[in-house]
Structure formats: C-alpha cells, structure tokens
Amino acid sequence: MSDATQEPAARPETGPKVIARILKTLPSSPGVYRMIGSEREVLYVGKARNLKKRVQSYARLGGHTNRIARMIAATAAMEFVTTETETEALLLEANLIKRLKPRFNVILRDDKSFPYILIARDHAAPQIVKHRGARKRKGDYFGPFASAGAVNRTINTLQRAFLLRSCSDSYYESRTRPCLLYQIKRCSAPCTGEIDLDGYAALVEEAGRFLKGKSDRVKAQLHTLMDAASEKLEFERAASYRDRLAALSHVQAHQGINPQIVVEADVFAAHQDAGQTCVQVFFFRTGQNWGNRAYFPRADKSLPVGEVLDSFIAQFYDDKPCPRLVLLSHDIPGRRLLAEALSTRAGRKVAVTVPQRGEKRELTEHALANAREALARRLAESSSQRKLLEGLSRIFDLDDPPQRIEVYDNSHIQGSKPVGAMIVAGPEGFQKTHYRKFNIRSEEISAGDDYAMMREVLTRRFSRLLKETGADGPGPNAPEGELPAWPDLLLIDGGAGQLSSVHEVLDELGVTSLSVVAIAKGPDRNAGRERFFMRGRPPFTLEPRDPVLYFVQRLRDEAHRFAIGSHRARRKKAIGASPLDEVPGVGPARKRALLKHFGSAKAVSRAGVADLRAVEGISAQMAQTIYDFFHEQNV
Numbered sequence: 001m002s003d004a005t006q007e008p009a010a011r012p013e014t015g016p017k018v019i020a021r022i023l024k025t026l027p028s029s030p031g032v033y034r035m036i037g038s039e040r041e042v043l044y045v046g047k048a049r050n051l052k053k054r055v056q057s058y059a060r061l062g063g064h065t066n067r068i069a070r071m072i073a074a075t076a077a078m079e080f081v082t083t084e085t086e087t088e089a090l091l092l093e094a095n096l097i098k099r100l101k102p103r104f105n106v107i108l109r110d111d112k113s114f115p116y117i118l119i120a121r122d123h124a125a126p127q128i129v130k131h132r133g134a135r136k137r138k139g140d141y142f143g144p145f146a147s148a149g150a151v152n153r154t155i156n157t158l159q160r161a162f163l164l165r166s167c168s169d170s171y172y173e174s175r176t177r178p179c180l181l182y183q184i185k186r187c188s189a190p191c192t193g194e195i196d197l198d199g200y201a202a203l204v205e206e207a208g209r210f211l212k213g214k215s216d217r218v219k220a221q222l223h224t225l226m227d228a229a230s231e232k233l234e235f236e237r238a239a240s241y242r243d244r245l246a247a248l249s250h251v252q253a254h255q256g257i258n259p260q261i262v263v264e265a266d267v268f269a270a271h272q273d274a275g276q277t278c279v280q281v282f283f284f285r286t287g288q289n290w291g292n293r294a295y296f297p298r299a300d301k302s303l304p305v306g307e308v309l310d311s312f313i314a315q316f317y318d319d320k321p322c323p324r325l326v327l328l329s330h331d332i333p334g335r336r337l338l339a340e341a342l343s344t345r346a347g348r349k350v351a352v353t354v355p356q357r358g359e360k361r362e363l364t365e366h367a368l369a370n371a372r373e374a375l376a377r378r379l380a381e382s383s384s385q386r387k388l389l390e391g392l393s394r395i396f397d398l399d400d401p402p403q404r405i406e407v408y409d410n411s412h413i414q415g416s417k418p419v420g421a422m423i424v425a426g427p428e429g430f431q432k433t434h435y436r437k438f439n440i441r442s443e444e445i446s447a448g449d450d451y452a453m454m455r456e457v458l459t460r461r462f463s464r465l466l467k468e469t470g471a472d473g474p475g476p477n478a479p480e481g482e483l484p485a486w487p488d489l490l491l492i493d494g495g496a497g498q499l500s501s502v503h504e505v506l507d508e509l510g511v512t513s514l515s516v517v518a519i520a521k522g523p524d525r526n527a528g529r530e531r532f533f534m535r536g537r538p539p540f541t542l543e544p545r546d547p548v549l550y551f552v553q554r555l556r557d558e559a560h561r562f563a564i565g566s567h568r569a570r571r572k573k574a575i576g577a578s579p580l581d582e583v584p585g586v587g588p589a590r591k592r593a594l595l596k597h598f599g600s601a602k603a604v605s606r607a608g609v610a611d612l613r614a615v616e617g618i619s620a621q622m623a624q625t626i627y628d629f630f631h632e633q634n635v
Contacts, residue, residue, distance in 0.1 A: 012038045012076040020059040022078050026052040030089045031082040032096065035104075038076040044104040045096045047089040051080060067300045071104045090334070090341045094314040106311035107298040114320065115151040116143030119164075119208060124197055125172065125190040126204045128155055128164040142211040144283055144320070146291025162207040163188035163195075173596045212286050261359050262325070263287050269329035269367035270309045271375050275301035277308045278378065280371035281316070282363065285323070292367070294374040298482070306332045313352075317342060326352045329364045329371075385427055391548035392489065396534065398515055402488035403427060407559040409493040410440075410453045411567035418445070419570055420457035421563035425555055426483050434483065436461070437566040450494065451501040458505040466509060487514065493556055495520035499533045519556055580604065583629045585622055593617050594626075605630040 014037075031051045035044040035058075048054035058072050083089045097105050118131040120139040130151045135141055145151045159166060165187050167179070172191045181187035188195040188203060195203075229238035267282040277299055282292040299308045310332035322342045331354045332338070342350040355361040389401035405425045412418035420438035424431040438457045445452040469485050492498050499518035506514060518533040530549070531539045542549040579601050580591045597615045598604045604612075604626070612623035 014038055014076045015073050016059050016061055018075060019055060019072065019078065023052065023055055023059060026055055026080070027082060028052045029082045030084070030086045031080055032089050032092045033081075034079040034096070034100075034102075035071060035075045036077040036079060037074050042100045042102045043074055044071055044102050045093055045100060047086065047093040049086045049089075051082070065302055067104065067302050086337060087341045087344055090314060090337055091318075091345065094318045097311070098315050098318055104300065106300075106303065106308050106315075108295065108312055108315040109297060114144030114146070115148050116141045116145065117151055117155060117158075117211065118142075119204060119211075123169055123172075125165060125200055127169070127172075128158060128166055128207070130155060140208055140211075143285070143290065146281075146283060146293045150291045158207055158210075159186040161210070162203045164203060164207055165190065167191075170592055170595060173592060174599070259284060259287060259289075259359055259363060262327075262363065264323045265325040265327055265360075265363075266323050267327045267329075267363050267367045268309060268313060269364055269371045270305045270312075271368060271371040272305045272308075273372075273375055274379055276375060276379065277305065278371045278375035279309065279312050280367045280374060282367050282370075284363075292370060294371065296375075296378060306330050310334050310338070314338060314341070317345065322346045322350050324348070324350060326350065327360055327364050328352065328354045329368045330354065381429065382427065385429060388548060388551045389427065391546075392551070395542065395548055396489065396515060396517055397537075398489065400488075401427075404484050404487045405489045405491060405555065406487040407491040407493075407555045408454065408457060409556070409559040409563040410450055410457070411560075411563035412440075412453075417567060417570045418453055419563060419567040420453055421559055421566050422457070422461065423555070423559045423562050424483070424487075425558075430558060431483055435562060437562070439570065451497060454492065454494070454498055455501050455505050458502055459509070462506065462509050462511055466511070490514055490516045491552070491555055491559075492516065492518045493559060494518050495531070496533050496539070499535065503535055519552065579630070583626055585625055590617055590622070 028050050030047075030049050032045065032047050033051060033055060034042050035046075037043050046054070055078070058068075058075075064072065081092060083092060098108065101107050113132050116131045118129050118137065118139050118141055120127045120129065120137055122138045126139070130148065131137070131141065143151075145154070155166065158164065159181070163186065165172065166181075167187075175191040178189040178192050178194055179187070182189040182194065188200060190197060190200040226238050226242055262284055263286065265284045267284070268279060270277055270279045272278075277297060279295045279297060280292060281295065283290045295312070297308060297312050299311075309328065309330055313326070313328075313332070314334075322345065326339075326342070328335075335352050335354075339350055339352040342352065353360075355364055386401070392398065392405075393401045403426055407423050407425070408420065410418060410420050418440035420440060422436045422438070424434035438460060440453050440456055442452070442456055445456070465485065490502065492502055495518055499516060502516055502518070506512070506516070516535065520531045520533065520539075529541065529544070530553070531541055533539050542552075580586050580594060586594070593615050594604050594612075595601070598607060598611075607627075609620075609623050609627045612618055612626055613620055615623075618626070
C-alpha cells in the first residue's frame, strides 16, 4: 500500500484563450464587464456599447498596450451585466469602480464628502450649520464647498452679517437669557425674544438671497437701511448695518476669482508629470468661487491625460450632485456620453464642454495652472519622503524602505476613558483614512497600566489582520501604488518595557517578521535626546540634527495628537450623555419636551407621575415608565 501524495491545486488558466471561450455566449447589447484574476480579485471594470465586440478585442493576441496585455494575461474569468443603454452602462461602471477599486482602472481617491451650508427649515427659528452626507433634513442647501474650513469661515462671517443662530434645537429651547454669541453680535437671539420670529425670518431670507447670488440686492438694501438710520440719528443701528456690510464684503473678498458670466459650473483641469496625474476641481455657484480641491487618482502611467480625466469625472459624480455646466481643460473620449449620463442622473440638461475662448477658457487655464503647481509640490514632497524612508531603513536595519509604518500610542487621565490610537504613514505621507482608535474594553486593566493597554490594542489589531489577510507578515499584499495591509515597521511610544509587551503579543500570534521600535523620551522629556529600543540591539540614539530623527518625532507627535483627540472625544461624549438617553421609549422629541418642561434631567428624575403626564407627548404609560426608571435606579 503506497502513500498517496496530494497534488497542489492547479492554478486557473488565464489569458486570451479564456476570453475567447467566453465570447461564444456573449450578447451584442450594452453593458458592463469585469475581468477577474486567478485569486478571484477584480482586475478591471469596463463598459461597452456592444459587449461582444469589446470583449472580442481582448481575445486578439497582439496589438495591445503593455497595460492591456498584462491585464489580459492575468484574466481567469469574466462577469457581465447587461443594460438598456450605454448611458446606464457608464453610470454602473463608475459605481463599480469606486466600490471595487480594480487594479487596472483609474481610481478616484476620495475619502470624504463635500461640506455644504444648510439653513434648516424644521424649526420656527431656522438654524445655519455645516452639513455633510445625505440631505435628509428639511432646509436649503448651498454648496459644495471645497473644504470644511471654507464652510466654517463663511458661516462665521454670515453670522456677523445676518445674525443667524447656529446652536442646536435643544440648546435653543433651554435658553432663559441670550448667550455669548448675542453679546458679541453674532446672533439676534430669537431664543429669548430679543427679535421676534417675523424679524428673524426676514434675516433668514436675506441670508438665503445672498447665498443664491443676489448679493448686490442684499447689500443695496443694507445701504438703504444704514442711510435711513443715520438720517434719523440712530447711529447705533446704523453702525450695526455698517458692520453687516463689512462682513458681506469680507465673504466676497475671500472667494478668490469670481466670474462675471459663469453662474454655476465645476471646472476640471488635469496635468501629468513623472507618471502621476493631478486633477484640480474648482466649484462655482451663484457666480462665486466656493473653493477648489486637488486629486491624485491612481492610474497606469501609460494612460493619456484625456482618458484619466474621462474616468475620473464619471466616478466623481457617482455620489455628488452635478451643476448645469462642466468645463474641462482637455477633451475626453466619452464627452457626449458623459453629458448624457450626467443629465440622466440630474434630471435636467448638463453641458460638458472644453472652452476655447473667453472667460470660461480663462477659468480652465487658471485651474490648469493650479493643477501644475499642486503636482509639482507633490512630486517634491514625495522625493523628500522617499529619502526619509530610506534613512529609516538604514537606521533600523530594514531590508527595504518601509511602505507602511504604524505608530501606536495610548491616552487617558488617571486611567479613565482609556483610548489606544494607531496612525499610518507611507511614501505619500500620513494616510489619515487608515487611522484607527481603540476604546480599551478590558475591565481587568488597572488604572494607568500602559503596558496592558498596549497589549490589548496590538492583540485586537493583529488578530483581525490575520483573520482578514491570512498572512503572517508584510509581503507584496497590495497592488502597485496602494498602501499594503501589513506594516513594515511598528513604532511604539515607550521604552524597553513597552517593546517587551508588544513582542509578547506578536509572538503569541505567530507574527515574527515585523520590525518593532520603541521610542523613549529623553531626559526631562527633552525632544532630540530620544532613545530607541529594538529586539537584539542595545539602546541607541540619533544625532540631534538628523533629519530621520525629526521625521520620527513627527510620526510620534502625530500619534500623540490623534490619541489625545480620540480620548477627548470619548470624554466629551460621556460628559454630554443624559440619563434620559437610557429611558426606554424616550427619543429626541420626548427628551426635548421633558427638558423644556422641567429644565434639566435631574428635575425630570425627581418629578412625580402626575407632573410627567402634564408634559406634551407623554402618555400615562410613558410617565409611569419614566418614573419607574429613575426610582428603580435610585433604590
């Protein structure tokens, strides 16, 4: 009886032959196709007016670019979705690319939604706030703005110009006298009747007109009111109108170039250099410049700028509203189809043009100059970052410059609300979308035990990483240009004791190929005299002016900043928690009614059933539930 040896599983067949076999069953209708690799990973997502003809081009043996040839050679299977029209195929393709992030597609790296200004209309005294995400709240939305900072500055100035409230509804309802914003002339205090609701509504309408681009009309009206107040010798009122006019001028002065003809448009300009592409996007609404943002999409170096821009714009509007006009610096292959798709999604006509003269051309040239400058800055920063990573590799005896560095730190106050933090850095600097915080869960950890906290953080982090990747070390686990899942280097805030606790966790999990460095602060916590601890090496220091030392300090300080911020957010959340949040059946509306009636949660806890029943929206059964909750708590 001979021993049978199990043959390793054969790798799936890949290449043009696989594609040729798939062709036999393909329809000639529009649709979207996915090219799948041997590990079931999605290599590429594409659209086609005729699926059979498009896929047939991939079955040919020659005539492809290096990128397409590599993609065909790696294809083990294909998947298809047919659509009614090519326009539907384009919209579906953009959605799938953003979700699946295939290796051979142009990938839009977009980590957050754009902020808007919202004038909320779900209250008798409308509130002005910054808004992100779905538009579920009733009100008027103005945007998009390029950054949260631009929104905050604009809201700040609009408060001075129109005296609108920014406080929450619950804060508004609980006021018995005007808050500080009224004292510094940033709010008209409708909460305490300093202005009646009709007068406040007029201010809201003025603000709405200004944000809709009717700024000249608003300013003319304020000028008239100021002159009238001066003639009546009401100089205090005239001064308030003067201050509001100055605030409006401040808003317009900080909006950069404001076009004369273009009322509503997005301007896209792309520039390529050194194998990278920068797409600069400017937002113009109501004839005003509401900021710009630079993007650096992941794309194959061989793709021309027009193809990168084409794929980028389709993905850009996958989850964002589109203006009536889109201006481009370069013509793109699918411009007509893109205009049809955007019009379909918006429910109105959207024009996509490449202007050749006039103000529109000037706007695209301005955006292109910004794209050129942003890419030059990025390339310079990448070069400096590469040298620093090479320095880290040399000092810490790494095989190659690290592609992913993870830095860990803890934060707490005498052991309360402990939080662990992980920040990530790589060739492109800090990767904030990869940051993670860890609320320390174990109740067995004694107050202030940093070693135990670090053990919990590292155990949770690497247990999950092993489960998700099944790998036991860094390795080539990410496509080119992407940040790998596994770190090449761990930096720990602490000394020899922290280093020992970290290695204890990694050894238990069987992770032995990671380089770990502990950074101990110098004598008297003096920056520049840090000591470094590594397994198998005696402690060492770096020259005080070594650029690598400054780089490590920046990494450690960023981890410390993120840990403290996470800890403060957890403390603030705990402080802001109300006992009413835990009462079954008491939601925001009932909570607001109870606080308005009694003034505080403490007063609610002392109220009798009859008093609770007197509150609007509180039934006899709910009053009994609230009463029982607080009196059971106090037993």
